[in-house]
Amino acid sequence: MITVVEGAPPMEAAIGALRASLLGGLDPEAGPPRSAVPVPRGQLLLMPAHWGSYAGVKVVSVAPDNPARELPRIQGNYLLLDGETLTPLALLDGIALTGVRTAAVSAVAADALAEPEASRLVVFGTGPQARSHVEALRCVRPIREVVVVGRNAERTRAFADEVGARVGRADDVARADLVACCTTARTPLFDGSLLPAHATVVAVGSHEPDAREVDETAVARSTVVVEAVSAALREAGDIVLALQAGACDPGSLVRLADLVRGRAQLPPGRPRLFKSVGMAWQDLVVAAAHFEAARA
Incomplete structure (x- = not known):
């Protein structure tokens, strides 16, 4: 039964x-x-x-x-x-x-990537995944400030009130320790040159090769972690489009399993990006x- x-x-x-x-x-x-x-x-x-x-x-x-x-x-x-x-x-x-597993995977990656004292989180999106990511990242880092960036002003204010955040703008990433991209956007949400060198980004919004939330500048500047290289090259527009632009090399992609098992090298002085497409x-x-x- x-x-x-x-x-x-x-x-x-x-x-x-x-x-x-x-x-x-x-x-x-x-x-x-x-x-x-x-x-x-x-x-x-x-x-x-x-x-x-x-x-x-x-x-x-x-x-x-x-x-x-x-x-x-x-x-x-x-x-x-x-x-x-x-x-x-x-x-x-x-x-x-x-809703839970997507944010939980991001938290596993962020726990291995983000600065131990990361406290400033910028969230793009106001839907269920944005809500879950605030919860999940609070489980692994001492988040004290949350900034929410959304397309609809009313929904963004309501969401900010719900999760104890303030409403912000895309350029708030310049002060972020953590950035969570949880949208249905098909084009980049922010200028990757603004990312601080110590910042960690998680991007979960798309699983299509022609859609992305993060630009090639952010990809080129970052150590990039993926759930599986095969899945990223098949479905992750953030990676596929950056590769097409010559912003990164497939051989530089770090597997999440290697990261968690302590087998990955993380160069200092570079942002860190975890791109998730969601896997079975x-x-x-x-x-x-x-x-x-x-x-x-």
Whole structure:
């Protein structure tokens, strides 16, 4: 009988589970590519994975026009399976899962990249991912100041009030310790030359090769970390477009697993950029941890 697991996993538990999976040998490069099927009003995404005692698949729809209808842009569910028999075990809310796991992956990377005393955070975006990233980054760094940059003035003010932030502008990145890009933008959000040399950027908004939130100047100046080089070269417009402009070399990309395992060299005096496209192993790891916690 399939168990329905309600709610979202706790952020700190998700961060811990993802970090533990990478330390335990999970190889993001080994995962199958995301299947993206265009449909008249958006996309259908299929994301299967297998690791340890579990397998699973997330089925998600992306409908860009939905916010105008007061409906979620992204909807879907996660089916968790026993890894040995492939028997269905649990059904989870795919959107609640995505909201937590995306920010939790960013927090794992930021915890390894950001200055220990990083306290000034600039967030681009006012949606669920922006909210989750404020929570996640507060779990790994002593954030004392949050600046929110958004397109809609009313929503930006409301979001700032909700998370204890102030409304800012794109050039606030010049004073940032951490920058979180959590938007649906298809063109760069800020001038990469403004980034302080000590800053860490996480960019999670796109998984398409022709869309980006970060310009080639930021990429060229930074040590760039990705979940998997194969996925980044396939889906990360921030990386793909910078490569096309000659701003970086594929051989310079750092794998997240190597970073977490302490195998990556991080040159001093350069910004650090983590570009995430979201991968199926992340959903599986967090879904399994949430299922086990609910069962216990």
